[in-house]
Amino acid sequence: MLFPLFEYLDQTLDIPGTGVFQFISFRAGMAIIFSLIITMISGRRIISFLQKKQVGETVRNLGLDGQMKKQGTPTMGGIIIIAAIVIPTLLFARLNNIYIILMLISTVWLGGIGFIDDYIKVFKKDKKGLHGKFKIMGQIGLGVIVGATLFFHEGVVIREKPTLPLELVSPSEILEMEGLIVMDTPFPTESVKSTKTTIPFVKDNEFDYADLLRFLGEGYKRWAFLIFIPIVILIITAVSNGTNITDGLDGLATGTSGIIGATLGVLAYVSGNIFFADYLNIMYIPHTGELVIFIAAFVGACVGFLWYNSYPAQVFMGDTGSLSLGGIIAVFAIVIRKELLIPILCGIFLIESLSVIIQVSWFKFTRKRFGQGRRVFRMAPLHHHYQMLGYHEAKIVQRFLIVGIMLAVFSVITLKLR
Numbered sequence: 001m002l003f004p005l006f007e008y009l010d011q012t013l014d015i016p017g018t019g020v021f022q023f024i025s026f027r028a029g030m031a032i033i034f035s036l037i038i039t040m041i042s043g044r045r046i047i048s049f050l051q052k053k054q055v056g057e058t059v060r061n062l063g064l065d066g067q068m069k070k071q072g073t074p075t076m077g078g079i080i081i082i083a084a085i086v087i088p089t090l091l092f093a094r095l096n097n098i099y100i101i102l103m104l105i106s107t108v109w110l111g112g113i114g115f116i117d118d119y120i121k122v123f124k125k126d127k128k129g130l131h132g133k134f135k136i137m138g139q140i141g142l143g144v145i146v147g148a149t150l151f152f153h154e155g156v157v158i159r160e161k162p163t164l165p166l167e168l169v170s171p172s173e174i175l176e177m178e179g180l181i182v183m184d185t186p187f188p189t190e191s192v193k194s195t196k197t198t199i200p201f202v203k204d205n206e207f208d209y210a211d212l213l214r215f216l217g218e219g220y221k222r223w224a225f226l227i228f229i230p231i232v233i234l235i236i237t238a239v240s241n242g243t244n245i246t247d248g249l250d251g252l253a254t255g256t257s258g259i260i261g262a263t264l265g266v267l268a269y270v271s272g273n274i275f276f277a278d279y280l281n282i283m284y285i286p287h288t289g290e291l292v293i294f295i296a297a298f299v300g301a302c303v304g305f306l307w308y309n310s311y312p313a314q315v316f317m318g319d320t321g322s323l324s325l326g327g328i329i330a331v332f333a334i335v336i337r338k339e340l341l342i343p344i345l346c347g348i349f350l351i352e353s354l355s356v357i358i359q360v361s362w363f364k365f366t367r368k369r370f371g372q373g374r375r376v377f378r379m380a381p382l383h384h385h386y387q388m389l390g391y392h393e394a395k396i397v398q399r400f401l402i403v404g405i406m407l408a409v410f411s412v413i414t415l416k417l418r
Helices: 002-011 018-022 024-052 078-092 098-122 132-152 209-216 225-246 252-271 274-280 288-309 318-335 339-345 347-370 382-388 393-413
Strands: 167-169 187-189 196-198 206-208
Touching: 002 018, 002 078, 018 024, 024 078, 024 288, 078 098, 078 288, 078 318, 098 132, 098 288, 098 318, 132 225, 132 318, 196 339, 206 209, 209 225, 225 252, 225 318, 225 339, 225 347, 252 274, 252 288, 252 318, 252 339, 252 393, 288 318, 318 339, 339 347, 339 393, 347 382, 347 393, 382 393
Parallel strands: none
Antiparallel strands: 167 187, 196 206
């Protein structure tokens, strides 16, 4: 909302200092600051409101240390996170950018699904919450919207090595993410619609999902949406549910998401600048630099929410927060064509989800085979396994976050490690 105003003040009225708004680094910094202010100032008021409405967590006694102390802690705090993401983005981002629009839709969409789930649990006193099939339907719906938009929208393009015919693009567009104006020699590049993505650890590391349909013969690429959209749905569903499973200890999902968000910001920055993309030999995606503002607000929201969510938590994010955080991470990674990095970058979410799958699958198999179910872990998800081993909740969270930082650094290194 503020970008057109400051652009008018700078270019029409020529007011000194207003040109700083052209710089993405400045707007990203402001997004972080506003996001922190929103979470820390409004957080206390929202928590008090939730306490008055008795919107408290109902805890099932699983025999974990300190578990019952969480009984009655306000939940649905994901509202704070969503507000701290959406408001700074609306203020500082270019709202005509298709990627920003997609991220805002994803945030509100999955946040709404999570809110309905929390509402049923808290106000309707139904511990099961929203039926699983409706959650999946909501995630599939978002996947269809995101996948179809990325496939069909004319503004979603990539630029590969120049080939004929060439499109002349001025350096002012190339350097748009920092508002630099250079008007000498134009750069020859070609914008193309593509379903290509990046494969880590592979030289010339681009893979086209459309190639999976080569067997259809000539013109197979026009049917690529038949494979691309289901892949988008799978990724969004897996990551959002993985985040939801990880949200079991104070500050764990919030801290992990913040680390992942900061890493995605770096990847978006280099992918949206042709010089960094050329130097790193990675795919250049025009106009994704604007996503740095969104992800800056995302990181600010996670860090600010930790003020109240760190041990001992004063508020829980609930599904309102966890589903939206996971969906944001998934959609963002898909948009910047780095979704195949998710198993590494989101390794904490992955191992937490796998621990549940392994536990349930092995229990069912052994019960059918031996008449009595057996367990691989003392309790799943994995963080509860370590609780059962006697580790303090805060120590588990800190160690998981350290692992998350290591995975984040390794994800950035993959840009050159191939």
